Amino acid sequence: MQRPQSRGGRPAQARPAQARPAQARPATIQQPAGGDRPLPHNPGAEREILGAILLDNHVPNGALADAMQHVRSEDFFLPLNQLVFGAMIQLSERSCPIGIVTLHDHLERLGQLERLGPLGGAHLSELYDGTPRVTDVTHYARIVKEKADLRRVIHAAAAIQEQASSAADDADVIIERLVGMLSEIRSDRGSASGPRSYPPKELITTMNEAVDCIAHPFAFRGMVSLLDGPPKSAGKTTMLMTAADACIHERLFLNRATKRVPILFVTEENPRTIAMALNRAGLGDLTEWLHIVPATEFAGMPWPALAQWIERECIRLGIGWLIIDTFFAVAGLSGEQENQAGTVDEAVGLVRRIAGRLDIPITLTRHERKSGGDVGVSGRGSSALTGAVDIVMLLKRVNGGFDEARQLEIAGRVEQARFEIELRDCQYRIVGGGDHVSTSELADLVAFVESQKDGECFKETIKNRKGFSHANNLDLLKTALERQILVMRGSKVASPTSGTPQSDFFASPDSGTPRDE
Numbered sequence: 179m180q181r182p183q184s185r186g187g188r189p190a191q192a193r194p195a196q197a198r199p200a201q202a203r204p205a206t207i208q209q210p211a212g213g214d215r216p217l218p219h220n221p222g223a224e225r226e227i228l229g230a231i232l233l234d235n236h237v238p239n240g241a242l243a244d245a246m247q248h249v250r251s252e253d254f255f256l257p258l259n260q261l262v263f264g265a266m267i268q269l270s271e272r273s274c275p276i277g278i279v280t281l282h283d284h285l286e287r288l289g290q291l292e293r294l295g296p297l298g299g300a301h302l303s304e305l306y307d308g309t310p311r312v313t314d315v316t317h318y319a320r321i322v323k324e325k326a327d328l329r330r331v332i333h334a335a336a337a338i339q340e341q342a343s344s345a346a347d348d349a350d351v352i353i354e355r356l357v358g359m360l361s362e363i364r365s366d367r368g369s370a371s372g373p374r375s376y377p378p379k380e381l382i383t384t385m386n387e388a389v390d391c392i393a394h395p396f397a398f399r400g401m402v403s404l405l406d407g408p409p410k411s412a413g414k415t416t417m418l419m420t421a422a423d424a425c426i427h428e429r430l431f432l433n434r435a436t437k438r439v440p441i442l443f444v445t446e447e448n449p450r451t452i453a454m455a456l457n458r459a460g461l462g463d464l465t466e467w468l469h470i471v472p473a474t475e476f477a478g479m480p481w482p483a484l485a486q487w488i489e490r491e492c493i494r495l496g497i498g499w500l501i502i503d504t505f506f507a508v509a510g511l512s513g514e515q516e517n518q519a520g521t522v523d524e525a526v527g528l529v530r531r532i533a534g535r536l537d538i539p540i541t542l543t544r545h546e547r548k549s550g551g552d553v554g555v556s557g558r559g560s561s562a563l564t565g566a567v568d569i570v571m572l573l574k575r576v577n578g579g580f581d582e583a584r585q586l587e588i589a590g591r592v593e594q595a596r597f598e599i600e601l602r603d604c605q606y607r608i609v610g611g612g613d614h615v616s617t618s619e620l621a622d623l624v625a626f627v628e629s630q631k632d633g634e635c636f637k638e639t640i641k642n643r644k645g646f647s648h649a650n651n652l653d654l655l656k657t658a659l660e661r662q663i664l665v666m667r668g669s670k671v672a673s674p675t676s677g678t679p680q681s682d683f684f685a686s687p688d689s690g691t692p693r694d695e
Contacts, residue, residue, distance in 0.1 A: 218328040219255035223321040228259060230315045231266055231276055239276050241315050242266055248319035253326035261285070261293055327363055334359040357490050364493070364535075393421045394434040395571060395588050395595075397499045397539035402530055403569035403590070404505075406557040409545040412573045413584065413601075415445070418501055418541065419459035420606050425499065426467045432586075432599065433608045439498025444471045444488060446507035469495055473508075481509040485528040492536055500532065505542040506559060516559030526566040542567070546574075553587040568592075583609075 227245050234241040251264040265284050269276050274284075285291040338356045341347065347355075390399035396418065397403070407414045422441050424431035445452050449472045456462050456470070471491075476484050492500060502508050506516050509525045516522065526542075533540045544557040553572035554564050564570050569590030576583040582601040588594065597608045 217255070217332060218325040220321050220325055221256060223318040223325075224254050224256060224259045226318040227315050227322065228262055228266070230318075232278065235275060235277065237273055237275055239266075239270055242270055242276065245315050245319045248316065248323045249326070253322055255322075255325065255329070257293075261290065265290075327366075330363050331360070334363070353494075354490070357494050361490050361493050391434075391437075392439055392499050392539055393425050393431050393436045395432070395569065395586075395592070396421055396541045397425075398569070398592060399539055400533055400537045401568040401591070402526075402533050402540045402542065402566070403571065404557070404563065404567040405541060405543045405571045405573060406546050406553070407543070407573040408550075408575075411575060412546070414543045414573055415447075415455055415503055416459060416601075417573060417584075417606060418443075418503060418543070419455060419461060420601070422468055422499075422501070423459055423461055424605070426461075426464065429605070432597070432606055437498075438467070440467055440469065440496055441499045441501065442469045442471065442488070442492060442495065442497045443501045443503065444476075444508055445503045446473050447503075448472055448474055469497070476508075479510075481511075481525055482528060484508070484510075485532065489532045489536065492532065492538065497536075498538055500538055500540045501543075502529070502540065503543045505529075505544055505563070511559075519560045519562040522560040522562040523566060526563055530566065546572075550574075553589050 227241075227249070230241040231239060231245065245263075246267070249263075251260045251267070254260045254263055262281065265281055265288075266276050269280055269284055274280055282291070285293075334356065338352060338359070341352050341355070342349075391397065392399065395403070396405065405414050405418070421431050421436075422443065423429075425436040425438055425441065428436060428438050430436070447455070452470060452472050453462070461468060469491075471488075476487075479487075488500070491497070505526070506512065511521065511525060529540055529542065532538070542563075544559070544563065546556045547558045550556050554570045555561070556572055557564060557570075567590070569588065569592055571589075572585075572587045574585055576585050576598060584599050584601075584606075585596065586599055587596045599606050600609050
């Protein structure tokens with residue numbers, strides 16, 4: 179792993195992305211260095227784009243707007259086409275119609291007409307004459323963009339080859355520089371010159387429709403999740419390491435399947451304390467799949483620079499799940515900064531950018547405030563962090579439960595749920611709550627409750643029943659049992675939020691309500 183640059187006095191082994199040579203992204207590359215093969219380009223596609231824009235005589239120009247979703251002036255290979263496309267954009271910004279006459283006049287007033295050469299006027303006419311009436315320039319724009327990106331990759335490779343041959347820098351520095359170049363190209367492929375809109379069907383198809391889950395409920399591809407909990411006692415780090423271990427060994431985690439992906443774990447802890455946590459989680463012997471970045475590696479490093487390094491490291495290692503524990507500490511936000519909505523929003527924005535660009539899940543942790551609270555509002559600092567993430571969870575000990583018993587509440591875009599979990603043999607398992615009561619256990623409990631005498635309160639009965647460590651989570655279990663019993667008796671069961679009156683099967687003997695028969 180390449181170390182990030184810090185202010186701690188150690189010699190830097192990685193150069194920041196902004197230190198790349200200025201020639202990393204030239205506007206035009208007409209000839210590959212040291213080779214006779216022409217660079218990738220498609221003059222026909224460039225001509226179709228410019229011709230379609232000339233044929234669209236509307237203001238604003240729809241063809242130009244479509245093209246700008248994908249390409250910029252420098253993406254065109256031919257200098258003449260670069261000049262013409264740039265002039266078209268300038269005319270559009272002034273709400274002027276785009277035609278041969280207006281282009282000629284505009285370039286002449288800017289003193290750039292001579293750049294078209296003696297055949298410049300003919301070049302403009304050729305763009306118009308014989309051009310088919312293309313109604314969708316997106317196809318051609320994507321071709322031009324693809325060729326431009328291939329040229330940038332070739333140039334980056336040539337620049338790195340020259341630097342490696344000269345041996346002016348260490349290999350680590352050159353590799354980091356190459357990763358930065360390719361990262362910028364990859365990021366640019368998704369952004370072009372601005373945002374774009376999608377029809378619903380295209381958007382769903384692009385995202386493969388299904389939500390790709392790496393480790394439920396923490397890691398959904400492209401989403402940012404937040405795990406809150408009291409410091410030192412809830413076991414946030416232990417739970418995430420247990421989830422990581424399940425992914426690496428493709429075991430069940432919280433009763434669900436996981437996917438094996440490389441994981442990057444950035445922590446506020448020092449090497450000694452994180453080593454202890456790794457050993458407790460049974461991860462001490464791993465040599466691959468899990469990559470740890472302790473706090474000593476980035477001490478004093480500004481968060482924007484660290485976030486940029488983390489993104490490059492994710493690309494270099496092919497990371498499939500990023501964990502930042504705890505977020506405020508790693509991002510260098512302390513004291514009053516945690517409560518400043520603008521500061522927090524800016525910091526978490528960098529996290530969302532990484533998740534979006536790389537399409538990977540990112541899990542953050544945050545300490546709970548002293549006063550506690552419900553899921554989503556119990557965390558320390560500004561609520562801007564809660565609002566910026568896709569999933570927020572609250573982990574806390576169960577009052578009166580076993581030492582390894584926890585309650586996990588989930589709220590967000592994927593689901594709303596509350597579970598009781600226990601750590602057994604270094605693995606967390608759901609033992610109650612939500613829809614995760616096992617079928618055999620549910621059937622046993624239904625039979626047990628139905629066998630009780632009239633007037634006996636369900637709550638007191640189940641508390642006296644041995645073998646159920648989740649007995650204090652009565653409300654959730656009561657709902658699950660009640661719904662199952664109604665189904666078994668042939669009653670129609672609606673959603674819990676539908677307002678359907680609940681059965682009085684679990685009524686207290688003091689309520690005066692007769693028991694269901």
